[in-house]
Amino acid sequence: MTRLRAISAAALYPIAVLGALCSQPAQARPPQSERITVFESKIPQQARLVLHGSSNAGLIRALALDYQRIHPGVEVRYSHLDTQDIYRRATRAGSTSERPDLLLSSSTDLQIKLVNDGLSRAYRSPQTQALPATARWRDEIFAYGYEPVVMVYNSRLLEASRAPQTRGQLQALLAQPDHPLRGKIALQDPRGSAVAYFIATQETKLLGSDSGPMLGALGANRAQLFKRMDNLLDQLSNGDMGLAYGVFGSYALQRIQRGAPLRIVLPRDHLLLVARTAVIPANAPNPAEAQRFLDYLLSARGQAVLASNAKLIPARVDLPDIAPVYAGFDPRGTTLRRTPLGLGFLVYLDEVKRRRFLEKWRSLIEPTATR
Template sequence: MKALRYAALAALFLIASLGMLYLAPAQARPKQNERISVFAPRLPKQGLLVLHGSSNAGLMRALILDYQRLHPGVEVRYSHLDTQELYDRALRAGNGPERADLILSASTDLQVKLVNDGYARAHRSPQGQALPAAARWRDEVFAYGYEPVAMVYHSGRLDPAQAPRDRDTLLRLLRRADQPLRGRIALQDPRDSAVAYFIATQDSKQLGNGAAPLLAALGAQRAQPYKRMDALLDRLSEGELSLAYGVFGSYALQRIERGAPLRLVLPRDHLLLVARTALIPRDAPHADEARRFLDHLLSPRGQTLLAREAYLIPARPELPPPAAYRGLLGAAANPRRVPLGLGLLVYLDETKRRHFLRDWGAALGTGAAQPGASRR
């Protein structure tokens, strides 16, 4: 009898342990380079929604929980993946054990390519039609928010009075005789990151003839390329760096909210606004659930929530930007939203990509990109 009691207690302990692992949002066992968060349903499970996204789960948490308030029987599984992995999985999703119902990515060019190559399904709804034409394409890929591409500096390492407000003042700072930024300025490495490649190509396009001198000046001051935006901001927050060029505003604001001594600069010459986009894969297992979540994402309620909690500028033009950006956006002379469409595929041409990365590496003094380098 005693042995039976021990066995029963062990079984109860195991069940309780499994239950604790399942409480929302719980971390499931990840695959390599994947972080999975499980948001358990509020009522007995009636449906499942699998999201694959490039934002960390913290940025999407409030939106997912709000969706579950409206649909309390739906379990949501969110996989945080690099943008290149999101794209690669969409190509082979039919063989995957857990296929995505909705793909949320900041690599707008790769999302447009998925649509162009027939890997997405159309979704027509009043919420999608409410977006400007430049924020949706073929009713298959939709901008659900915009990221300002910013400069960020450490207020203890760089005097705010000297901090650049546009690229001309940045260039002058880089060329100063006392070299205050030498070895202490950073940017993302487009050779190792799909989203960094997209940002770099779009920034170069906007700068035109001004792109080469700026990149050369960054190289002369030994600018440090980083594979991960989070790692870059870690070093900046710790004071190992003084300034970062070309990072997403939402990532910087998360650090500032947690007390990091950082300040955000939205460049006054031109401000690049990169769309975070959503699409429903062609073989989405729970396509109807994906449509409902996408409509929630694009609705005024969802957009307002994302602006407040994730620091995204709404895709719906009638909604205000996050409060943290309002004064800064007023100073930005020329906000430019990257429109969705075939034009974004230009730099995905392999020859163009190879030449761009070769020139980028040469200007920065870091050598050419390695063949087959990973892009995340």
């Protein structure tokens, strides 16, 4: 059984809150809502790897423990942070007591900006070169997996026969006379979440002229906005919300595995796949260890663990033996829209464009509350 410890001056979270088993790491909450998990080496420590990531510890745990099966002398320290905090810390050298060796984030735009601003370190290996060209950029940022942006509904509030399979079907459902989802549609607020903002901008690009009517239909049905995806899924699981639009599939799958009465819909008109990316900071204390972990993530073994445990769609497309994560998902489907890495993501980081986008988005949604 792996012995694990938490590093923080704050009090330990209760095990019941974490849902932790005796073999799982303890966690604590230092300042800035940082949650740190330490996976101690299984033999006398030979190396240390510090990760800053936006995935919760439950999604990273299997990766860390499997990596230690290969490299038992490595202590892995994982800091769970919001993507905006990951970016801010990376731009302020020395602002934190422990600089990270590797940044793992779902805000592709912020990761691209770090690379473009010269704050990353290049790395080439057979594993990185095995990625499709659209999944790596400048040999400094790498997509190691993809999150499907899905619809999720509570099966106790919405019958499967009425569950929309496309955005057009969702609009038709919202226009029904009985208004089955009025006041019970959940969205993440792009004003308070870097990831939600990124998803909203990408969806707007994909929908084009259909974006306004889609947002207007959600607003007319009093869509509720949430600052955090976990809170949104809590409300959806307990029946306060009936359907969530534009959330990550991996988070929903976690709830389903715990028994929540949720069902996932992979939209058939288009399925946005958001890259989870890895960047080695220019000032990484242990770049060699970061490179070794990155190679593990991109290996056949690492990609299989990402799929089975972290519920991500593999970034490698040359590994046919990996079991599909989502029922009905076709990795070569014509409706898939992977986010290709490149400078195009910087457009919506411009402050003027950001303000205008959010003002228009807000005017269409007209929420009754932000939670």
